[in-house]
Amino acid sequence: MTALAPTVEPEQTALDDAEAASGAPSPVRVPLEPPELAAIYEEHARPIYYLALRMLGDPTQAEDATHDVFLKAYRKLGEFKGRSSIRTWLYRITINHCQNLLQTWHRRHIYSTDDEAVWERAAGAAESPLRLLETKELGQRIQKSLDALPEEYRILLLLVADEKLSYDEVGALTGQSSDAVRGKLHRARKAFAAHFHETA
Amino acid sequence: MNPPRKSKLQHEQEQESEQTTQGQQTQQAPLEFATAEEAIRHDAAQSDLPPAIAKRLRDSIAREPKPAASWWKRLLRR
Numbered sequence: 001m002t003a004l005a006p007t008v009e010p011e012q013t014a015l016d017d018a019e020a021a022s023g024a025p026s027p028v029r030v031p032l033e034p035p036e037l038a039a040i041y042e043e044h045a046r047p048i049y050y051l052a053l054r055m056l057g058d059p060t061q062a063e064d065a066t067h068d069v070f071l072k073a074y075r076k077l078g079e080f081k082g083r084s085s086i087r088t089w090l091y092r093i094t095i096n097h098c099q100n101l102l103q104t105w106h107r108r109h110i111y112s113t114d115d116e117a118v119w120e121r122a123a124g125a126a127e128s129p130l131r132l133l134e135t136k137e138l139g140q141r142i143q144k145s146l147d148a149l150p151e152e153y154r155i156l157l158l159l160v161a162d163e164k165l166s167y168d169e170v171g172a173l174t175g176q177s178s179d180a181v182r183g184k185l186h187r188a189r190k191a192f193a194a195h196f197h198e199t200a
Numbered sequence: 201m202n203p204p205r206k207s208k209l210q211h212e213q214e215q216e217s218e219q220t221t222q223g224q225q226t227q228q229a230p231l232e233f234a235t236a237e238e239a240i241r242h243d244a245a246q247s248d249l250p251p252a253i254a255k256r257l258r259d260s261i262a263r264e265p266k267p268a269a270s271w272w273k274r275l276l277r278r
Contacts, residue, residue, distance in 0.1 A: 037261075041254065049253070050244040063250050070253075071260050135246045142243045145236075161240035192236035 037074050044087050045070070048094050051158055055098040057143050065101065069094050087162075088169050095155060095173070145195035153188035160185055 048069055053062035072093055080089060146154045152174070159170045160181070167178035174181065233239040 041257065045253065046249045047244070049249050050247050053247060054240075054243075059250070063253055066249075066253050067256050067260065070257050071264075074257075074261055074264070135243075138239070138243055139247070142239060157236050157240060161237040161244065163241075189236045196236070196239065 037070070037077065040073070040086055040090075041070055044090050047087070047162055047164075048090055051091065051094050052098055054143060054146055054158055055095070055154070056101060057147060061101065065094065065097055069097055072097070084172075085169070087164060088173060091159065091165075091173055099151075141196060141199040144199050145192050148195040149188065149191055153184065153191060156181065156184055156188050157192060 045066060049062055049066040052065040052069070053059060056062050056065060069090060073090060080086075146157070149157070156170065156174060159165055159173060160167075165173075167181050171178040171181045176184075233242065
């Protein structure tokens with residue numbers, strides 16, 4: 001059923017696959033120096049953190065994961081050949097990293113996302129106390145709705161929500177054609193909507 | 201008898217307060233989304249990136265071993 005890339009794979013293979021799987025050549029130059037890493041961080045850290053946040057369901061773990069992803073990227077920048085976009089490459093590293101973490105956690109204990117403090121920390125800046133509450137509640141509802149989905153649908157929705165990614169890139173990241181992405185996206189949306197309304 | 205005149209500061213503060221209230225009223229419309237992606241995008245926009253990550257990353261990179269110089273650079277240094 002699932003067309004996602006293998007859950008656990010050796011780090012280098014994952015990084016190589018991430019680049020190779022992204023399809024069309026990209027004009028992105030090969031960044032080698034830390035100043036370039038700083039620019040990459042500036043542009044991509046936020047979506048990477050958000051993907052980790054919603055995959056792991058815990059802001060502290062997402063913070064650690066974002067740090068680890070960019071550290072891995074720093075170590076491998078020299079090997080990045082520009083066959084994919086930087087964002088696709090970073091997403092691949094993030095997905096693999098989070099999947100590995102989730103597998104380890106599930107083996108150790110059943111993870112609960114009901115800790116109220118977790119949501120307090122996840123909510124960002126808001127215009128008013130009411131909006132803050134709404135934002136917090138929305139975050140909770142989205143997390144619960146995503147958690148209720150099969151992993152494949154969860155990742156698909158999170159990637160498609162990033163307007164900078166094309167369906168081809170989402171397909172490459174999840175190991176399927178863009179047509180398959182469109183088909184599954186329809187089912188993923190329906191499943192998400194059903195869970196989202198349940199949490200209202 | 202005329203009512204006491206408001207100072208310029210009082211007047212400005214009252215105007216600001218009115219504007220804030222009006223602004224909040226227009227912004228507090230219930231959140232509605234047409235698709236899952238729209239809801240996720242909104243949530244993503246509201247989720248702030250913790251600033252501590254950048255500092256931790258800088259510290260971690262500073263501790264990373266420096267890449268070895270290539271053979272031709274070592275040769276040139278002789």
